[in-house]
Each structure stands twice: as structure tokens, then as C-alpha cells.
Amino acid sequence: MNVVLAQPTLASQIVEAIQSVVGSGPVALHEPLFAGNEWSYVKECLDTGWVSSVGKFVDRFEYDLAAFTGAKHAVAVVNGTAALHVALRLAGVQPNDEVLIPALTFVATANAVAYCSATPHFVDSEECTLGLAPQALRGYLQDITEIRNGLCVNRATGRVIRAMVSMHTFGHPVDIEGALSVARDFKLALVEDAAESLGSYYHGQHTGTFGLMGTLSFNGNKTITTGGGGAILTNDSELARHAKHLTTTAKVYHRWDFVHNEIGYNYRLPNINAALGCAQLEQLPDFLKAKREIFERYQNAFANLAQMHIVAEPEGCQSNYWLQALLLDEPVATQRDAILEATNNVGLMTRPVWTLMHRLEPYRVCPKMELPVAESLERRLINIPSSANLLYKKLACSESAK
Amino acid sequence: MNVVLAQPTLASQIVEAIQSVVGSGPVALHEPLFAGNEWSYVKECLDTGWVSSVGKFVDRFEYDLAAFTGAKHAVAVVNGTAALHVALRLAGVQPNDEVLIPALTFVATANAVAYCSATPHFVDSEECTLGLAPQALRGYLQDITEIRNGLCVNRATGRVIRAMVSMHTFGHPVDIEGALSVARDFKLALVEDAAESLGSYYHGQHTGTFGLMGTLSFNGNKTITTGGGGAILTNDSELARHAKHLTTTAKVYHRWDFVHNEIGYNYRLPNINAALGCAQLEQLPDFLKAKREIFERYQNAFANLAQMHIVAEPEGCQSNYWLQALLLDEPVATQRDAILEATNNVGLMTRPVWTLMHRLEPYRVCPKMELPVAESLERRLINIPSSANLLYKKLACSESAK
Numbered sequence: 001m002n003v004v005l006a007q008p009t010l011a012s013q014i015v016e017a018i019q020s021v022v023g024s025g026p027v028a029l030h031e032p033l034f035a036g037n038e039w040s041y042v043k044e045c046l047d048t049g050w051v052s053s054v055g056k057f058v059d060r061f062e063y064d065l066a067a068f069t070g071a072k073h074a075v076a077v078v079n080g081t082a083a084l085h086v087a088l089r090l091a092g093v094q095p096n097d098e099v100l101i102p103a104l105t106f107v108a109t110a111n112a113v114a115y116c117s118a119t120p121h122f123v124d125s126e127e128c129t130l131g132l133a134p135q136a137l138r139g140y141l142q143d144i145t146e147i148r149n150g151l152c153v154n155r156a157t158g159r160v161i162r163a164m165v166s167m168h169t170f171g172h173p174v175d176i177e178g179a180l181s182v183a184r185d186f187k188l189a190l191v192e193d194a195a196e197s198l199g200s201y202y203h204g205q206h207t208g209t210f211g212l213m214g215t216l217s218f219n220g221n222k223t224i225t226t227g228g229g230g231a232i233l234t235n236d237s238e239l240a241r242h243a244k245h246l247t248t249t250a251k252v253y254h255r256w257d258f259v260h261n262e263i264g265y266n267y268r269l270p271n272i273n274a275a276l277g278c279a280q281l282e283q284l285p286d287f288l289k290a291k292r293e294i295f296e297r298y299q300n301a302f303a304n305l306a307q308m309h310i311v312a313e314p315e316g317c318q319s320n321y322w323l324q325a326l327l328l329d330e331p332v333a334t335q336r337d338a339i340l341e342a343t344n345n346v347g348l349m350t351r352p353v354w355t356l357m358h359r360l361e362p363y364r365v366c367p368k369m370e371l372p373v374a375e376s377l378e379r380r381l382i383n384i385p386s387s388a389n390l391l392y393k394k395l396a397c398s399e400s401a402k
Numbered sequence: 403m404n405v406v407l408a409q410p411t412l413a414s415q416i417v418e419a420i421q422s423v424v425g426s427g428p429v430a431l432h433e434p435l436f437a438g439n440e441w442s443y444v445k446e447c448l449d450t451g452w453v454s455s456v457g458k459f460v461d462r463f464e465y466d467l468a469a470f471t472g473a474k475h476a477v478a479v480v481n482g483t484a485a486l487h488v489a490l491r492l493a494g495v496q497p498n499d500e501v502l503i504p505a506l507t508f509v510a511t512a513n514a515v516a517y518c519s520a521t522p523h524f525v526d527s528e529e530c531t532l533g534l535a536p537q538a539l540r541g542y543l544q545d546i547t548e549i550r551n552g553l554c555v556n557r558a559t560g561r562v563i564r565a566m567v568s569m570h571t572f573g574h575p576v577d578i579e580g581a582l583s584v585a586r587d588f589k590l591a592l593v594e595d596a597a598e599s600l601g602s603y604y605h606g607q608h609t610g611t612f613g614l615m616g617t618l619s620f621n622g623n624k625t626i627t628t629g630g631g632g633a634i635l636t637n638d639s640e641l642a643r644h645a646k647h648l649t650t651t652a653k654v655y656h657r658w659d660f661v662h663n664e665i666g667y668n669y670r671l672p673n674i675n676a677a678l679g680c681a682q683l684e685q686l687p688d689f690l691k692a693k694r695e696i697f698e699r700y701q702n703a704f705a706n707l708a709q710m711h712i713v714a715e716p717e718g719c720q721s722n723y724w725l726q727a728l729l730l731d732e733p734v735a736t737q738r739d740a741i742l743e744a745t746n747n748v749g750l751m752t753r754p755v756w757t758l759m760h761r762l763e764p765y766r767v768c769p770k771m772e773l774p775v776a777e778s779l780e781r782r783l784i785n786i787p788s789s790a791n792l793l794y795k796k797l798a799c800s801e802s803a804k
Contacts, residue, residue: 034448042444042674046436051629051678052622078480078630081668095519107651107662114665117497117519220454220672227453227672228480249509256742256753260509263516263764266483270622270629272444273672276453340658351658362665 010335011342017301018348022385026347030221030323033389036283041275055271057278064281069206071233073240076269077247080195080217080230084112086246086267087213087232090239091163091189093118098154100164102132103356104374109165109193110357121161122358122368125377129314130169133373134178140369141186152186157367163189168197168207171322172314176202176210198223199288199320208233223287223322224280226273287388291321294391298324307332328380339382353381412737413744419703420750424787428749432623432725435791438685443677457673459680466683471608473635475642478671479649482597482619482632486514488648488669489615489634492641493565493591495520500556502566504534505758506776511567511595512759523563524760524770527779531716532571535775536580542771543588554588559769565591570599570609573724574716578604578612600625601690601722610635625689625724626682628675689790693723696793700726709734726788735781742784755783
């Protein structure tokens with residue numbers, strides 16, 4: 001409590017700065033916005049009876065996602081976790097393998113590794129991207145691994161490090177060239193967890209399209225939502241075919257026989273959820289515009305506050321600004337909880353970054369490199385209200401006034 | 403082809419009998435029917451923005467499911483496979499365990515066991531229920547197992563047989579007292595796969611409420627649908643709490659912190675799908691009435707055809723008649739494919755039962771008992787069109803005419 005009382009004005013200044021952008025609240029961290037064809041497409045599903053596992057909106061959503069991202073193929077699935085699980089399995093992850101993932105991520109990244117009976121191995125982050133740090137990782141892998149029979153082996157555990165997952169934190173693209181270079185040199189499959197980065201580009205190319213596969217999420221708190229949903233992106237036609245097969249119970253096509261030739265999953269996206277996705281995707285360019293404007297307004301509102309800044313997109317990248325992040329300087333990091341308390345108490349929903357994976361009970365014993373940057377970001381980062389609908393209506397009005 | 407030509411009239415007689423009930427087609431095997439509040443509830447989700455992981459329809463659907471089935475608790479999840487996976491994990495299934503399941507089931511039952519890194523162990527069926535045969539199983543277990551430290555051990559493999567899954571095939575209740583008795587005597591957790599049996603009762607008690615847990619499915623082809631969805635039923639409050647926790651990423655409640663204390667799953671049912679479920683559940687009594695009448699009409703239509711019958715509910719049970727099943731006598735079983743061909747060729751969608759699990763590539767090496775009944779049923783059974791909407795409108799008309 002002493003800390004809170006020592007600098008009472010910092011939290012209240014932040015409350016004021018946020019309110020200058022989003023109003024007095026209550027304001028959610030991230031809400032969906034249904035301003036397009038959602039009703040009409042969903043009603044079409046109900047009217048035709050096509051709500052479930054097969055239907056034209058699933059096909060269309062996959063086509064539209066591929067077109068938007070520039071990926072050759074998109075496979076719609078039930079959520080982002082399922083997408084990552086199947087992508088890792090298709091990347092060849094075996095029981096008892098290790099998979100490199102950032103310590104700073106949502107728990108789904110680690111869980112997807114665990115579903116493959118493999119072990120997550122935690123990697124530090126870079127402050128400029130909030131994502132996996134390729135240079136630090138390279139030095140670490142040089143120290144602890146060796147290549148045996150074309151596989152990267154952790155000398156300490158004797159296990160194969162099969163793959164690496166880079167995650168585009170809050171929509172900010174990771175150093176993907178760096179990640180690809182490490183993946184290549186250490187014989188790792190690269191899967192991009194692009195759950196948060198639909199509409200984010202690295203040097204003009206959409207995130208999730210660089211690695212062997214990329215995965216998207218359309219959970220209710222994401223830039224666009226299908227209620228719950230996800231997708232696998234890939235430029236490899238055989239991987240796309242296999243992903244579709246595995247996510248639809250691995251049933252071999254036949255007019256009536258039920259034969260399944262692998263252990264598959266019931267990871268289909270229902271048609272009614274895909275219908276929502278088609279309507280949301282139509283509005284994505286407008287959502288992205290609104291989210292960028294929210295970033296700019298926050299940047300202005302916080303310009304005069306010392307010892308903190310709003311996280312901006314990495315150089316050469318275009319972020320979707322899914323979740324806006326306020327980053328405190330280290331000297332005021334002790335104020336983090338007071339700021340969370342003050343903002344939430346007045347109805348401005350804010351939150352810290354996820355607890356780092358190596359601190360979670362099920363992952364405490366997993367291997368990890370030193371994590372100084374991730375630990376610093378964990379102390380200093382606060383997400384603030386970011387919904388497109390905070391400004392979307394204003395933008396739409398000014399558009400139509402032109 | 404000789405076989406087909408040898409008795410051309412059997413297939414055509416069956417086509418005629420089916421058409422006398424359902425009309426000339428094309429007729430699907432099972433279609434959903436949205437004749438109630440579906441649109442109004444779904445529209446409420448869109449209007450309020452509550453489409454995703456939290457929302458009043460999820461709570462209401464769980465409440466309504468518990469009320470309908472008489473289970474103390476229902477936990478809504480993303481599909482029936484997910485429900486079974488979590489139920490098995492909560493039943494204590496460990497890697498390298500064995501789990502007894504019927505050989506005659508949909509592949510999801512076996513897959514859920516595999517997701518626990520356990521091995522399915524296949525059990526024969528009874529002709530009168532189409533489900534697991536408790537008496538034959540008892541004799542088999544007496545031969546091949548022994549109890550060590552309170553656990554049932556397969557003497558041949560040395561593995562613990564931890565649990566047993568009984569499945570209520572096409573909505574016909576299994577001999578649940580027999581199954582419970584075997585489970586008790588051999589120290590097995592009993593999980594009821596009630597994916598197909600919402601609205602089916604064993605001696606007046608709803609299926610899925612006898613075992614430690616029961617699981618439901620609301621896939622598009624089920625008696626009621628949520629697009630994709632499922633639920634776990636249990637009378638144990640601690641298991642229900644744990645099921646909810648595991649299916650919602652095992653996040654520990656906190657105003658803003660993200661702490662997950664177990665390896666959990668993103669198995670939430672989205673609110674928009676639950677909204678559909680609430681509306682569908684309101685109509686379930688009408689659907690059940692329609693499906694029972696379809697059974698009676700089929701029974702009449704097939705009464706004069708020798709060497710086959712329509713499967714009726716087991717004695718003392720009330721079946722939901724989810725999928726109607728025509729069972730050929732053994733001498734005409736060779737006609738099965740000709741009948742499938744003839745019916746599908748005229749747009750009457752029919753199908754054989756699932757390929758038995760022990761014939762599928764991923765499960766070929768799993769342990770199994772002798773399966774004479776399951777193999778006989780596999781040769782002889784044909785599912786025929788069963789949608790409630792085939793008669794529902796007629797029923798609704800005659801109701802309103804009263």
C-alpha cells in the first residue's frame with residue numbers, strides 16, 4: 001500500500017489519459033462489433049438448415065481468409081488452440097520432443113505443445129516486437145544443442161527440439177526474418193502463432209504466411225470474431241489437405257462407409273460460426289483503420305506522461321493494433337498494480353500481460369533460456385481498452401460526411 | 403454384381419417401404435429443424451455483442467440441460483468429442499492405461515481415449531440394445547484381468563484398465579445396470595457416451611446420468627443441434643466444477659491476472675451456439691414425438707417384409723429414435739450394399755453402421771475380445787432417413803387442428 005500512496009498521481013493521470021480517448025466508461029478491454037452482414041448470413045444458415053459441419057460459409061470463409069492474407073490455403077477450425085495443435089502435429093512434433101515457444105504468450109501456445117505429448121521450451125522476448133528474440137535464441141541454441149542426423153538435439157535433455165512457434169504479440173509482428181534464419185540453421189519447423197495478428201504485416205507480407213504454417217484465432221476478444229473459431233494458413237497444398245483431413249475426423253471420402261485412416265479431431269468450424277466470420281471479414285479493413293486511429297489517439301494522450309509509452313508497431317511492419325499496450329519504464333513498474341486497480345475501479349478494463357509460462361504450475365519444470373526481457377515486460381506492460389467500436393462509429397460518420 | 407442381380411426385388415421393396423413413410427425424396431439421413439426461437443435468441447447475441455465464450459445462453463443451456471436430463475450438473479462444451487475427452491481425463495485415465503469401449507461406435511469414442519495417451523480395448527455388443535454386452539464382457543474380464551492394489555490389470559499387457567465407456571447406439575439405451583455392475587466389480591470408472599441419446603431413458607432415468615459422467619453431442623446431425631456442441635453431465639459437484647475449469651483453459655479466477663493451474667483446453671461452447679441450443683431444447687419434446695411416430699410408421703411399412711425389421715427400443719427403455727435402423731437377417735446380409743446402392747441412387751440417404759473400430763488403421767493393434775455380435779450387426783445394419791422434420795410439420799398441423 002505504501003507504493004500506491006507514494007505516487008498517487010501516476011495512476012490518476014493514466015486514468016485521465018485513457019478517458020480522454022475512450023470516454024468515461026465503463027469500457028471493456030475488447031468487444032466485438034457487428035455492423036455488417038452478420039444477421040443476414042446467420043439467418044441464411046438457419047433458413048437453409050445449414051448450421052453445422054458442412055456448408056457454403058465454411059468454404060467461403062476459407063477462401064476469403066486465403067485471399068485476405070495471401071496464403072495459398074486457409075483451413076477453418078473450431079478455435080486457435082485447435083489450429084495450433086494440428087499445425088504442430090503436421091510440423092512433425094512427436095511425443096517426447098521439445099518445442100521452442102516464447103515464455104511471454106497466452107497459455108494456448110504451451111498447451112498445444114502439451115497436447116502433442118511434447119515439452120515446451122521457453123524463449124526470451126525482444127522489447128521492440130514483444131515477441132521471440134531470434135538473436136538471443138541463436139546464441140542459446142549454439143550453447144545447448146547439437147545437430148545429430150539432421151535433427152536439433154538438446155544436449156542437456158537428450159530430446160529432439162522439433163519446432164519453434166513465434167507469436168505475434170498483441171498484433172505486433174515478430175522479427176520473422178530472424179526467426180526463419182534460426183529455424184533454418186537449427187533444423188526447426190517454424191509455426192507462426194498469428195492468433196492475435198490478423199491484419200498485421202511484416203514488410204508488406206501478412207503474418208502467418210512465412211512459416212511452414214500459421215494459425216489464426218477468431219475468439220470473441222479478437223479483431224474479428226466467429227464466436228469461437230480459428231484457422232490454419234499454409235502455402236503447402238499437401239499440408240492444407242492433411243490439415244483439413246485431420247480436423248474433420250480423418251474420414252476417408254466414401255458415399256456411405258465410415259473409414260478413418262488416422263487419429264483425427266472433431267475440430268470443424270460450424271457453418272453458422274463461419275457465416276459470422278464472412279461478415280466480420282468484410283469489415284476488417286474498417287476495423288483496422290479504427291484500431292490504428294485508437295493507437296494514434298492514445299499516443300497523443302500519453303505523449304506528455306513521462307516514464308511510459310504506448311507500444312508502436314515495429315519498424316517495417318504494419319500492426320493490427322489488436323490490443324493496445326502501455327509500457328511503463330522500469331523505475332515506475334512498481335506502480336503497475338496500482339494502475340490496474342485505479343483503472344478497473346473506474347470501469348476502464350485493463351490487464352497485465354499473461355503470467356509468463358515458466359511460472360505456471362504445469363510448466364514450471366520445462367527447460368528455458370534466461371528470460372530477462374520477458375520478465376521485464378511482464379513487470380511493465382498494461383493492456384488498455386482497444387475495441388474497434390470505440391471509434392468505428394465516429395469514423396463511419398466522418399466517412400459518409402465526405 | 404451377381405449377388406445384386408440375384409435378388410433385385412429386395413432392394414426395390416425396401417426403397418418402396420421407405421418412400422411410403424418419407425415420400426419420394428431426395429431425403430437426408432438426418433437434418434436439423436429450426437421451428438422455434440432460434441432466430442430470436444441468436445439475434446439477441448448479435449445485438450448485445452455476446453457471441454463468444456461467456457454469455458447468458460451458455461448458463462441457461464447448462465441449466466436447461468440439467469433440468470431436462472435430471473443430472474445435477476451440465477457443462478456445455480464445444481462438441482461431443484471434447485466432452486468425452488475431458489470426462490475420461492476426469493475419470494482418471496492416465497497415459498498407458500486401457501479403456502474398454504464398444505467396437506461398434508463412432509470413431510470419436512476411440513479418439514477420446516487416444517487423446518489421453520491411453521489404448522482403447524474393444525468390447526462386443528448385444529443385438530437387443532446395439533450397445534456394449536455386459537455379460538460377455540464380465541466373462542472376458544474374468545479370464546484376462548486381475549485386481550492388483552484395487553486396480554483392474556490386463557494380465558496380457560500389464561496395463562491398468564481404468565475405465566469403461568458405454569455408448570447408447572442410435573439413441574437406444576445400453577444395458578446400463580449390467581454395465582454398472584461390471585464397472586463396480588472390476589473397479590472401472592463408467593463414462594456414458596450419450597452423444598446420440600438425448601431424450602432416451604433407461605427405466606425412467608435419462609441416459610448419461612448413471613455413470614460417473616455422461617456426455618452429449620449437439621452436432622448438426624443430432625436430435626437437437628447447436629451447429630457444433632456437446633455437454634458433460636454429472637451428479638458430482640466437484641467433477642462438474644473441475645470439468646468447467648478444464649474446459650475453460652484452467653484459468654484461476656482473478657480480476658486481471660492470467661494464471662492457469664493445470665493443462666486445460668479451449669473447449670468452451672460459444673454463446674451464439676448455446677443460444678441455438680436453448681431454442682432447440684424447447685422443441686425437444688416435439689422432436690421426440692415426431693421421431694417416435696416415424697419409427698412406428700417404418701415399423702408398419704416394414705411389417706410385411708420378411709428377413710428384416712426396424713430396431714425397436716429395448717425392453718423397459720424409452721429411445722429417442724435418433725437414427726432409425728433397419729436390421730437385416732443374416733441370410734440376406736449379403737444384400738446390404740445393393741440396398742445402400744439402390745436407396746442412395748434414388749435420393750434416399752442411407753448408410754451402414756460405422757466400420758468397427760478394430761478394423762481402422764490407427765486402432766488395428768488394440769486389444770479386443772471376440773466380437774461376433776458387433777461383426778454381425780456391422781454386416782446387417784442400415785440406417786434410414788430419420789429427421790424429425792419428416793413428420794414434424796404434419797404433427798404440428800394436426801396439433802393445431804385439434
